[in-house]
Amino acid sequence: MKTLNVGMIGAGFMAKAHSLAYTGMPMYFWPAPAKFNKLMIADVTDELAKDAADRLGFEKYTSNWMDIIEDPDIDVVDIVTPNNSHAEIAIAAAKAGKHIISEKPLARDAAESKTMLDAVKENNVKHMVAFNYRRTPAVSLAKKIIEEGKIGKILNFRGTYLQDWSADPNSPLSWRFNKELAGSGALGDIGTHVIDFARYLVGEINEVMATAKTWIPERPKQEGGVDKLGTVKSGANVPKGKVDVDDEIMTMIRFDNGAVGSIEATRNAWGRNNFLTFEIHGEEGSLYFNYERRDELQVCFKNDSDDERGFKTIYTGPPHPYGEGLWPIPALGIGYGDTKIIEIYDFAKALVGNGQVSPNFEDGYQIALISDAILKSSEEDKWIKIK
Numbered sequence: 001m002k003t004l005n006v007g008m009i010g011a012g013f014m015a016k017a018h019s020l021a022y023t024g025m026p027m028y029f030w031p032a033p034a035k036f037n038k039l040m041i042a043d044v045t046d047e048l049a050k051d052a053a054d055r056l057g058f059e060k061y062t063s064n065w066m067d068i069i070e071d072p073d074i075d076v077v078d079i080v081t082p083n084n085s086h087a088e089i090a091i092a093a094a095k096a097g098k099h100i101i102s103e104k105p106l107a108r109d110a111a112e113s114k115t116m117l118d119a120v121k122e123n124n125v126k127h128m129v130a131f132n133y134r135r136t137p138a139v140s141l142a143k144k145i146i147e148e149g150k151i152g153k154i155l156n157f158r159g160t161y162l163q164d165w166s167a168d169p170n171s172p173l174s175w176r177f178n179k180e181l182a183g184s185g186a187l188g189d190i191g192t193h194v195i196d197f198a199r200y201l202v203g204e205i206n207e208v209m210a211t212a213k214t215w216i217p218e219r220p221k222q223e224g225g226v227d228k229l230g231t232v233k234s235g236a237n238v239p240k241g242k243v244d245v246d247d248e249i250m251t252m253i254r255f256d257n258g259a260v261g262s263i264e265a266t267r268n269a270w271g272r273n274n275f276l277t278f279e280i281h282g283e284e285g286s287l288y289f290n291y292e293r294r295d296e297l298q299v300c301f302k303n304d305s306d307d308e309r310g311f312k313t314i315y316t317g318p319p320h321p322y323g324e325g326l327w328p329i330p331a332l333g334i335g336y337g338d339t340k341i342i343e344i345y346d347f348a349k350a351l352v353g354n355g356q357v358s359p360n361f362e363d364g365y366q367i368a369l370i371s372d373a374i375l376k377s378s379e380e381d382k383w384i385k386i387k
């Protein structure tokens with residue numbers, strides 16, 4: 001079994017999730033496709049990087065991410081920094097021949113995402129973009145049911161991602177509210193997960209008609225680069241900074257295959273925490289998923305008898321996708337970390353095999369094209385075709 005050395009850049013929220021996945025993956029999926037050794041982690045100061053190395057189990061640390069790129073022992077570069085640095089790091093990593101996993105959105109916009117795609121293609125390295133929610137077993141099960149034709153031709157897709165961590169105007173101005181750092185707001189941050197679901201489950205999106213809104217135009221500034229995600233409420237007298245991205249997007253979509261649909265994303269929906277959902281209607285049945293109840297997939301089939309037709313709930317477990325590696329009894333529960341473990345499992349298979357994994361930088365670029373079109377549609381108040 002191969003052991004691959006990982007260099008991780010960024011030491012915040014996602015560094016924790018990805019580190020857990022490298023360590024946990026072989027415990028779930030054995031024999032593992034490969035093992036990972038957490039060799040070096042970078043953050044912006046030695047203090048942050050050292051703390052992360054101790055906490056997350058890396059052998060070495062650095063405050064200069066180029067040390068990771070230049071280290072010949074490193075096989076995989078894992079990018080878990082805010083969106084503004086994904087492209088620069090990925091291009092350097094690709095040129096150094098490293099395989100790459102980058103957090104979502106791939107970059108701030110489609111033009112920047114394209115530079116990353118070009119770099120990985122030119123340098124023939126493996127690449128993945130970390131839209132992990134499609135690896136929730138219930139979502140993979142939905143994909144399987146669709147591919148088996150059990151809900152027939154798909155007519156429509158309704159996807160939402162609703163959160164409330166920033167609904168309070170006093171929740172701080174994180175990098176996620178800054179266009180220069182994030183690219184876009186709720187759209188890039190959470191709407192892109194729904195776009196990933198739509199493309200994965202239904203097919204390519206070719207046209208969008210959208211409205212974007214910024215509800216809270218300024219927020220209290222926060223100290224430090226790590227996002228507080230609304231958990232620390234700044235007082236009303238803290239200096240404020242401008243929000244220059246969307247808080248909410250609502251979009252109608254058309255697919256290549258004729259299906260229609262809608263995508264909504266907002267971080268201002270009191271009472272909704274990680275309300276990432278889809279409902280899909282086909283000619284033969286329907287599917288419904290809500291990440292807040294992520295062990296469950298609701299299914300309804302037309303061919304059930306009239307007196308029994310209705311949504312029923314399947315609790316995912318051993319018979320379902322990835323079930324062989326998870327817990328031995330259905331409904332023991334999938335966690336957020338588990339989706340990341342499954343993501344790293346599929347990435348590891350691609351790293352030791354011949355093909356690319358999905359979603360990869362091609363998908364990240366396509367999602368960025370759709371995202372750019374959503375913002376353009378809102379600005380111009382008309383349907384926009386995706387190039």
Ligand code: NAI
Nearest residue numbers: 010011012013014042043044080081083103104225226227
């Ligand atoms: P965070 O703010 O918690 O952590 C980012 C870390 O990167 C900070 O420690 C910061 O100091 C460091 N950093 C910034 N610039 C750097 C540089 N040039 N070199 C080294 N370190 C640098 O951010 P979080 O939440 O971990 O987000 C990181 C990425 O992950 C973003 O692209 C975000 O969209 C994505 N994300 C994805 C999630 C998912 O479910 N797939 C969940 C949360 C975030």
Ligand code: SOE
Nearest residue numbers: 104163189190193229267274
């Ligand atoms: C904040 O909205 C956030 O952490 C996003 O950045 C992630 O992508 C999402 O999965 C959870 O919420």
